[in-house]
Amino acid sequence: MESxxxxxxxxxxxxxxGIAAWTRVNKFCCLLVFLAASLLGSFLNAQELxxxxxxxxxxxxxxxxxxxxxxxxxxVVCYVGDGPMGEALEKMLAGKTSESRLIRxxxxxxxDDLDKCDVVYVAYSSPLKVHATLDHLxxxxxxTLGDSVSFPxxxxxIGLVRVGQQVQMIVNLDAIQRTRLKISSxxxxxxxxxxxxxxxxx
Amino acid sequence: xxxxxxxxxxxxxxxxxxxWTLNAQSQSDPGAMSLSIEELTHAKVFSASKHLxxxxxxxxxxxxxxxxxxxxxxxxxxxxxxxxxxxFYTSYDRDYTYLGVRGILRPGDxxxxxxxxxxxxxxxxxVFDNAFIGTEFALDLDLIDHIEVVRGPSSSLFGTNALFxxxxxxxxxxxxxTSIELSGDTSSFLxxxxxxxxxIQKGQLSGIFSGSxxxxxxxxxxxxxxxxxxxxxxxxxxxxDGDRFEHAFGDLQYGNFRIHGLYSTRVxxxxxxxxxxxxxxxxNRSTDSRAYVEMSYHRAVSLGDIDIxxxxxxxxxxxxxxxxxxxxxxxxxxxTFGGAHWVGTExxxxxxxxxxxxxxxADYEHDIRILQENDWVGQPASFVDxxxxxxxxxxGEGELNLIPKLSIRLGARLDWFSLYGTSLxxxxxxxYSPDSRTTVKYIYGRAFRAPNVYENYYSDxxxxxxxxxxxxxxxxxxxxxxxxxxxxxxxxVTVDASYNHLQDLIDQVPDPTTxxxxxxxxxxxxxxxLEVELEAKRTSGLAVRASLSMADTSNSTLLTNLENSPxxxxxxxxxxPLSRFFFGALESRYISAQQSYQGTRVxxxxxxxxxxxxxxxLRDWEISASCxxxxxxxxxxPAGPAxxxxxxxxxxxxxxxxxxxxxxxxxxxx
Numbered sequence: 006m007e008s009x010x011x012x013x014x015x016x017x018x019x020x021x022x023g024i025a026a027w028t029r030v031n032k033f034c035c036l037l038v039f040l041a042a043s044l045l046g047s048f049l050n051a052q053e054l055x056x057x058x059x060x061x062x063x064x065x066x067x068x069x070x071x072x073x074x075x076x077x078x079x080x081v082v083c084y085v086g087d088g089p090m091g092e093a094l095e096k097m098l099a100g101k102t103s104e105s106r107l108i109r110x111x112x113x114x115x116x117d118d119l120d121k122c123d124v125v126y127v128a129y130s131s132p133l134k135v136h137a138t139l140d141h142l143x144x145x146x147x148x149t150l151g152d153s154v155s156f157p158x159x160x161x162x163i164g165l166v167r168v169g170q171q172v173q174m175i176v177n178l179d180a181i182q183r184t185r186l187k188i189s190s191x192x193x194x195x196x197x198x199x200x201x202x203x204x205x206x207x
Numbered sequence: 208x209x210x211x212x213x214x215x216x217x218x219x220x221x222x223x224x225x226x227w228t229l230n231a232q233s234q235s236d237p238g239a240m241s242l243s244i245e246e247l248t249h250a251k252v253f254s255a256s257k258h259l260x261x262x263x264x265x266x267x268x269x270x271x272x273x274x275x276x277x278x279x280x281x282x283x284x285x286x287x288x289x290x291x292x293x294x295f296y297t298s299y300d301r302d303y304t305y306l307g308v309r310g311i312l313r314p315g316d317x318x319x320x321x322x323x324x325x326x327x328x329x330x331x332x333x334v335f336d337n338a339f340i341g342t343e344f345a346l347d348l349d350l351i352d353h354i355e356v357v358r359g360p361s362s363s364l365f366g367t368n369a370l371f372x373x374x375x376x377x378x379x380x381x382x383x384x385t386s387i388e389l390s391g392d393t394s395s396f397l398x399x400x401x402x403x404x405x406x407i408q409k410g411q412l413s414g415i416f417s418g419s420x421x422x423x424x425x426x427x428x429x430x431x432x433x434x435x436x437x438x439x440x441x442x443x444x445x446x447x448d449g450d451r452f453e454h455a456f457g458d459l460q461y462g463n464f465r466i467h468g469l470y471s472t473r474v475x476x477x478x479x480x481x482x483x484x485x486x487x488x489x490x491n492r493s494t495d496s497r498a499y500v501e502m503s504y505h506r507a508v509s510l511g512d513i514d515i516x517x518x519x520x521x522x523x524x525x526x527x528x529x530x531x532x533x534x535x536x537x538x539x540x541x542x543t544f545g546g547a548h549w550v551g552t553e554x555x556x557x558x559x560x561x562x563x564x565x566x567x568x569a570d571y572e573h574d575i576r577i578l579q580e581n582d583w584v585g586q587p588a589s590f591v592d593x594x595x596x597x598x599x600x601x602x603g604e605g606e607l608n609l610i611p612k613l614s615i616r617l618g619a620r621l622d623w624f625s626l627y628g629t630s631l632x633x634x635x636x637x638x639y640s641p642d643s644r645t646t647v648k649y650i651y652g653r654a655f656r657a658p659n660v661y662e663n664y665y666s667d668x669x670x671x672x673x674x675x676x677x678x679x680x681x682x683x684x685x686x687x688x689x690x691x692x693x694x695x696x697x698x699x700v701t702v703d704a705s706y707n708h709l710q711d712l713i714d715q716v717p718d719p720t721t722x723x724x725x726x727x728x729x730x731x732x733x734x735x736x737l738e739v740e741l742e743a744k745r746t747s748g749l750a751v752r753a754s755l756s757m758a759d760t761s762n763s764t765l766l767t768n769l770e771n772s773p774x775x776x777x778x779x780x781x782x783x784p785l786s787r788f789f790f791g792a793l794e795s796r797y798i799s800a801q802q803s804y805q806g807t808r809v810x811x812x813x814x815x816x817x818x819x820x821x822x823x824x825l826r827d828w829e830i831s832a833s834c835x836x837x838x839x840x841x842x843x844x845p846a847g848p849a850x851x852x853x854x855x856x857x858x859x860x861x862x863x864x865x866x867x868x869x870x871x872x873x874x875x876x877x
Contacts, residue, residue, distance in 0.1 A: 062239040168380035190748040
């Protein structure tokens with residue numbers, strides 16, 4: 006993920022040494038802080054902490070605040086994409102109930118099965134694949150979720166976006182209003198509202 | 208460089224270890240599933256313990272004010288927003304806004320007993336420890352994402368100033384790609400604000416830049432009965448209440464690196480004739496400028512989350528006042544300057560060990576220069592004081608989750624000051640959650656505030672003289688019990704009882720031999736507080752919060768009640784969607800009578816504000832109209848020792864109208 010993009014200890018200690026030289030306050034305490042930083046920086050390794058759990062918890066909560074036009078006994082949550090999010094969804098959601106509907110998680114469904122989903126979590130790294138999925142689901146009463154800023158702008162309904170040290174919702178109201186889904190104002194009050202970008206309007 | 212070789216060794220060790228990486232491990236946290244959607248949006252409570260957690264589990268009483276709240280209620284200043292919270296109240300002397308917490312607002316204190324942070328960066332300056340909350344606050348409210356308010360002593364993590372609480376203002380993140388936002392408002396007394404906000408997004412690079420201007424002519428005529436004589440315009444201050452600020456803010460993130468900073472300058476004309484200056488003289492003014500730039504790096508590694516930051520800060524105060532009458536030759540113009548430059552750095556590590564968690568950290572700060580100076584225009588400086596203090600600290604907190612429903616936090620911080628020696632601040636918190644809707648917390652904490660250079664060294668020969676003996680840090684010990692319970696899925700009640708014990712409190716006291724006053728560590732104060740709050744949130748969008756705070760404060764040596772200490776605060780506020788397009792918001796606050804610094808009784812005050820604003824259905828436009836003090840109640844705030852007036856009349860009914868428009872540009876995702 007993003008953490009592999011930075012060569013670790015080198016930059017950290019360069020930054021540390023740079024600041025120390027710049028401030029010219031090379032007191033011992035200052036040095037200790039940066040020495041510790043240099044050492045800690047070398048233990049770098051990709052680790053995702055609770056971010057995925059927070060996203061799954063959002064998915065679970067959102068199923069309570071969205072009304073589907075025809076709600077059956079089951080609530081089908083589908084996952085398409087190439088990241089590790091699907092595993093987390095299955096592990097934490099499958100078998101739970103939401104508004105007395107039993108949640109079933111389907112990983113990587115084919116196009117026909119995609120139509121039977123109530124929720125589709127789209128996590129492709131390729132924008133082309135994201136577009137194709139969204140085109141396929143356009144105007145259908147399927148709640149589409151993604152995790153990038155561009156997702157709701159390109160016609161997805163809700164982006165669960167990492168913002169600093171939080172995960173926030175970005176809702177594309179146009180995309181929801183095109184379908185028969187109804188979303189509670191409780192969600193809208195908490196979310197950043199955006200509208201279709203030029204690509205999604207076509 | 209003396210330490211150059213050591214750094215090289217560190218580089219070498221770093222390189223050795225850089226190959227040592229462990230497999231990525233995913234930690235699924237089933238606890239997240241029990242959070243409500245509101246709690247998820249604020250899942251990170253950084254101020255309280257610096258890691259991702261539910262605010263109910265935070266080892267303090269935490270309140271969050273969101274951007275949504277600020278917009279719906281039409282709050283203009285940080286002080287407006289804070290005084291909506293239980294236990295908080297403000298006082299305005301037409302120069303600065305002062306914050307009272309749990310019945311304590313010491314006269315002559317520039318909010319040095321709360322710690323104010325912007326994105327975790329300390330805003331209290333190194334001359335006066337100012338925490339600015341009025342129009343002098345350096346950031347536009349439109350840039351705020353949310354404000355975390357942590358009550359109680361927090362020196363065990365944050366060091367000096369965190370006596371009554373920590374206010375961490377978190378700015379908005381760029382979630383709109385590349386965009387431009389324009390905003391303008393107009394308000395009573397020729398008030399107007401213009402703001403331009405741009406966001407950029409390119410690959411991993413994401414940024415926000417904002418600039419704004421504010422001007423207000425202020426009240427055209429103010430009457431102060433204390434000056435009702437022909438020599439002082441019969442008590443009328445005419446066109447001397449102007450207020451203005453300029454703000455700039457920038458925040459740039461690239462991957463795990465972040466650089467953010469701000470610049471602000473604010474000028475307030477002072478109509479009150481404070482510090483013995485000529486009454487009704489347009490020369491009298493305070494100028495406060497503040498700037499900082501901070502670079503930080505955050506990383507989640509196998510050892511835990513690492514945060515490292517380094518910063519440069521600047522603060523400058525310039526007070527100009529005229530004395531001796533409005534006409535020459537007796538008229539003398541005096542200038543007071545207090546300014547500081549400082550640099551600092553902090554590193555912390557936050558690590559999960561099974562169900563337990565620890566945070567350890569260290570910080571260091573050095574003042575390149577602190578200068579206080581007084582001049583009479585055309586004469587050599589009458590007072591100059593230069594200092595170059597340093598401070599350093601080590602801190603740590605452990606979260607022990609030994610049995611499922613009980614969490615214990617133990618923390619301590621050791622601070623060292625080149626001017627005052629060391630201070631230890633421990634804290635223990637026990638958080639018990641018998642079921643998913645109930646939390647009981649017990650907290651004991653000790654916090655301190657080191658005297659600032661203004662209190663220790665400043666002397667103007669008009670109002671203040673320097674203390675005869677060097678001041679020592681003041682301390683507070685707090686015992687607090689909090690019960691939080693969800694009565695239903697939409698109604699929550701909080702009961703909070705606390706006992707504060709202040710020692711060696713630094714107070715401004717008159718010196719009968721010179722007729723001036725100085726700061727001194729005096730006696731002991733104590734405060735007993737009980738707060739009850741009800742919060743309702745319906746799915747329809749209706750949200751109501753009501754609270755009652757009772758404070759009983761006294762000086763244990765003199766056995767008298769403290770000044771500026773209302774015994775009761777009652778607050779109720781609510782927002783409701785009125786149609787698809789509009790939201791209505793109403794808030795009312797009652798502050799019971801207080802005793803002023805001069806010993807007079809300041810009558811109870813009642814305030815009602817109403818705001819109508821547009822909702823998300825209006826797409827890129829945001830429009831709001833507010834009416835403050837809608838019932839036009841007469842209100843007074845107690846004044847400090849620099850003023851002849853025991854109390855200052857506050858504005859009657861005023862209005863504000865605001866429009867924002869955002870223009871968004873699609874950015875390429877390829």
